[in-house]
Every structure is written in structure tokens, then in C-alpha cells.
Amino acid sequence: xxxxxxxxxxxxxxxxxxxxxxxxxxxxxxxxxxxxxxxxxxxxxxxxxxxxxxxxxxxxxxxxxxxxxxxxxxxxxxxxxxxxxxxxxxxxxxxxxxxxxxxxxxxxxxxxxxxxxx
Amino acid sequence: xxxxxxxxxxxxxxxxxxxxxxxxxxxxxxxxxxxxxxxxxxxxxxxxxxxxxxxxxxxxxxxxxxxxxxxxxxxxxxxxxxxxxxxxxxxxxxxxxxxxxxxxxxx
Numbered sequence: 001x002x003x004x005x006x007x008x009x010x011x012x013x014x015x016x017x018x019x020x021x022x023x024x025x026x027x028x029x030x031x032x033x034x035x036x037x038x039x040x041x042x043x044x045x046x047x048x049x050x051x052x053x054x055x056x057x058x059x060x061x062x063x064x065x066x067x068x069x070x071x072x073x074x075x076x077x078x079x080x081x082x083x084x085x086x087x088x089x090x091x092x093x094x095x096x097x098x099x100x101x102x103x104x105x106x107x108x109x110x111x112x113x114x115x116x117x118x
Numbered sequence: 119x120x121x122x123x124x125x126x127x128x129x130x131x132x133x134x135x136x137x138x139x140x141x142x143x144x145x146x147x148x149x150x151x152x153x154x155x156x157x158x159x160x161x162x163x164x165x166x167x168x169x170x171x172x173x174x175x176x177x178x179x180x181x182x183x184x185x186x187x188x189x190x191x192x193x194x195x196x197x198x199x200x201x202x203x204x205x206x207x208x209x210x211x212x213x214x215x216x217x218x219x220x221x222x223x224x225x
Binding site: 035044045046047049059061062095097102103104105106108109110111 | 150152154160161162167168173205207208209212213215216217218219
């Protein structure tokens with residue numbers, strides 16, 4: 001069965017970086033794009049962008065173009081989200097989710113809580 | 119960006135009650151509309167896609183309808199496990215956008 005398993009919670013200080021992982025299983029990793037979604041505490045869902053798992057080309061939503069990096073380790077069926085120069089507003093749960101046509105997200109990771117605090 | 123205006127923000131329903139949640143897009147999205155349920159501390163779960171297609175494994179008391187800019191999710195008989203947050207999402211244009219959510223509670 002399809003599974004997306006994400007890494008554990010992170011506690012970071014402002015200015016630090018964090019890299020969270022999303023390991024896929026149960027399907028051919030390169031057949032589906034991977035998307036990332038942010039959920040700040042008590043807030044709704046915000047789409048961050050996606051990465052083409054065949055080419056490695058990332059596409060970022062406007063709010064996530066500066067300090068955010070999507071990457072892959074295809075041999076390990078794993079996608080990564082790195083956030084540089086963390087600030088308090090980055091405190092959130094970050095989900096990876098597999099893209100299925102037509103633009104639906106049927107499979108989600110369990111989410112990674114990133115807390116940024118001095 | 120396409121804005122998704124969801125209403126109501128919160129809702130309280132009795133067991134067996136029928137409820138509806140609305141989602142209004144700021145422009146036509148050609149039924150590229152999905153609904154998700156999110157229970158506390160969990161990941162979102164896809165309920166409906168293509169405005170009215172029921173995702174496999176989702177109970178048939180959930181249904182979706184709408185076209186153009188107006189869409190709705192109906193739960194025909196409220197059950198305790200239906201408590202949670204509900205979000206609509208458009209996939210017609212980048213960036214994909216979600217509604218602000220509806221918190222559904224059992225009365």
C-alpha cells in the first residue's frame with residue numbers, strides 16, 4: 001500500500017536550517033510528483049509547491065521562493081524539504097503529499113512539526 | 119491567485135443530521151475541486167475530487183456538488199467520526215489554494 005513516512009519533529013532556533021524527509025513506498029517513486037503543504041498552528045493548509053520526481057525540477061509558490069528548497073534522493077524514494085534561515089513564522093507542520101491527476105492529494109505523510117524558538 | 123471562500127467557519131450538528139459546507143471560488147475552476155477531512159493531529163484525508171467523485175473507501179454519506187465558482191460538501195447523516203476540520207481545495211490553477219476550513223462538531 002502507498003505510504004509516505006516523514007521524519008520526526010524538529011526544534012530549531014531562529015536563523016538555523018532544517019531538512020525534513022519524506023520516504024515513499026508502495027509505488028514507483030518517479031511516477032508521481034511530490035508536493036509540500038504547510039499548516040501553521042491553528043491555521044489552514046497552504047500549498048508550498050512541488051517537485052518533479054523524474055527530473056528533480058522544483059516549482060515553488062510565491063511565498064516559498066526564497067528560503068525553501070525541495071530535493072530528492074531517488075534511489076531511496078525520498079523527497080526532502082529544507083528551510084534555511086528559519087524564523088518564528090516557519091513554526092508549522094509540514095506535510096508531503098503525492099500528486100494524483102487531476103490535482104488531488106490522496107496520500108499524505110504524517111506531517112513534521114517544526115518549532116522555531118529562541 | 120484563486121481565493122477559496124469557505125463557509126461556515128464552524129458548525130455543530132446532531133447525530134443523524136444532514137449538513138452542508140460551501141466553497142466559493144474567486145473565479146471559475148471547472149470542477150477542479152476537492153474536499154478533505156482532517157481530524158485533530160492527523161493528516162488531511164481526501165473525501166471528494168472532481169467536485170462530485172467519491173474517493174475510494176469514503177462512506178457514501180459524503181457527497182459533493184457544484185460547478186463554476188460554487189461548490190458544496192454534504193454529509194447526509196452526521197456520525198461521531200465525522201467531527202473534524204473540512205477543507206476545500208482548487209487544482210485548476212497554480213498556486214493550488216485551500217479554503218480556510220470548517221470546524222464540524224457533534225452537538
